[in-house]
Amino acid sequence: MTAQAKTLTLAIMDPPYETARVITAFRLIEAALRKGINVNVFAYEGAVSLGFTDQQPHANPVKGTSVEEEAHPLPKDWIAALGELGNGRNGHGKLDWVNCGLCVDERGMLNQATGRRGGPPDFFQFIQGSTNVLTIGTR
Amino acid sequence: MSQYLFIESQDPLEDRGACAYLETALDVRRADEPVTVYLVENGAHAARAGARCEARDALLAAGASVRVDGFALEERGIRPERLAPGIEVGSVEHIVDLLADGATKAVWH
Numbered sequence: 001m002t003a004q005a006k007t008l009t010l011a012i013m014d015p016p017y018e019t020a021r022v023i024t025a026f027r028l029i030e031a032a033l034r035k036g037i038n039v040n041v042f043a044y045e046g047a048v049s050l051g052f053t054d055q056q057p058h059a060n061p062v063k064g065t066s067v068e069e070e071a072h073p074l075p076k077d078w079i080a081a082l083g084e085l086g087n088g089r090n091g092h093g094k095l096d097w098v099n100c101g102l103c104v105d106e107r108g109m110l111n112q113a114t115g116r117r118g119g120p121p122d123f124f125q126f127i128q129g130s131t132n133v134l135t136i137g138t139r
Numbered sequence: 140m141s142q143y144l145f146i147e148s149q150d151p152l153e154d155r156g157a158c159a160y161l162e163t164a165l166d167v168r169r170a171d172e173p174v175t176v177y178l179v180e181n182g183a184h185a186a187r188a189g190a191r192c193e194a195r196d197a198l199l200a201a202g203a204s205v206r207v208d209g210f211a212l213e214e215r216g217i218r219p220e221r222l223a224p225g226i227e228v229g230s231v232e233h234i235v236d237l238l239a240d241g242a243t244k245a246v247w248h
Contacts, residue, residue: 006239020180021148027210027231035232037239132238134146136247 005093007038009126011135015046016075021136022050026078028134029095033086038093040126043115044100046107046138050075051099053111076113083114098122142173144237144245147182151192157182160248161194165201174203177234178226183211188223199225206233 010029014021025041032039043050057072059065079097086095097115104110104117127133145164151157161176168174176198178186185192186207198205206229212219219228237243 006241008235008238024148024179024231028235031230031232031235032239035235035239037235131241132243132245134238134245134247 005036005038006131007040007093007129008032009040009042009123009130009133011042011044011123011133012047012050013043013045013138014136015049016055018046019138021138022047022075025136026082029082030085033082033093033095036091036093037131038088039086039095040130041095041097041115042100042118042123042126043097044103044123048099048103048107048109048112051079051097051113051115052076052109053113079115080113096126098126140173141242141244142175142237142240143167144175144177144234144243146177146179146234146245146247147185148180149248150181150184151194152184152190153181157185157248158192158194161185161192161198164203165194165197168198168201168203174198175237176203176205177229177237178205178207179211179231179234180208181211183207183215183217186212186222186226187217188221190223195223195226199223208234 012025029039055074055076057067059067060070088094098118099115101117101119149157164174164176185195206227209228209230
């Protein structure tokens with residue numbers, strides 16, 4: 001990683017399971033980290049639910065699958081995997097994931113799989129230190 | 140020199156806001172600014188040759204780069220050979236490259 005490594009900031013606000021925007025955001029984050037680009041994520045509003053540790057997989061009685069067979073994906077696991085990928089080693093970028101604290105509080109999403117608690121001042125700092133910023137707003 | 144990246148995630152055929160968004164991209168292009176429109180998620184539907192989308196056609200005619208996320212095409216069973224002429228298949232990796240260019244001004248719809 002050179003001293004001039006680039007940094008992208010993404011602001012996201014969608015909760016899990018409701019929209020493809022979450023998946024596209026994850027894909028962008030992964031692609032950037034693999035390119036050695038540092039990524040800041042400011043998760044606010046519904047997006048603070050993405051890393052909620054109490055997410056649970058479930059069986060599917062309609063398909064007749066067990067919990068194991070269903071292998072229900074959990075966004076908290078994806079975020080944790082992005083965190084491992086974004087450790088700054090092996091040419092990968094660093095991931096700094098911030099959950100808006102007020103959004104966490106009002107939703108009760110206190111237990112987070114990764115990331116740190118923060119707020120709009122963190123987003124402002126992210127913007128100031130980034131090569132570019134992409135806000136993926138909700139509908 | 141700045142370049143503009145308009146990422147469209149909605150299908151202009153069902154979302155009037157998406158049409159207005161593409162028309163905004165067209166206005167920027169007609170102001171002689173470099174413009175790339177990236178169709179992702181349901182925006183990929185507008186990449187089809189059979190989709191009537193005047194703003195898309197006008198963007199291509201005006202020299203904008205119009206690309207569609209290959210992953211979105213696969214999800215929707217849209218084969219690359221069925222795309223409108225001039226539309227290129229892209230990827231999130233390319234979107235990241237564009238973002239990593241500090242001269243790119245990016246907007247998501």
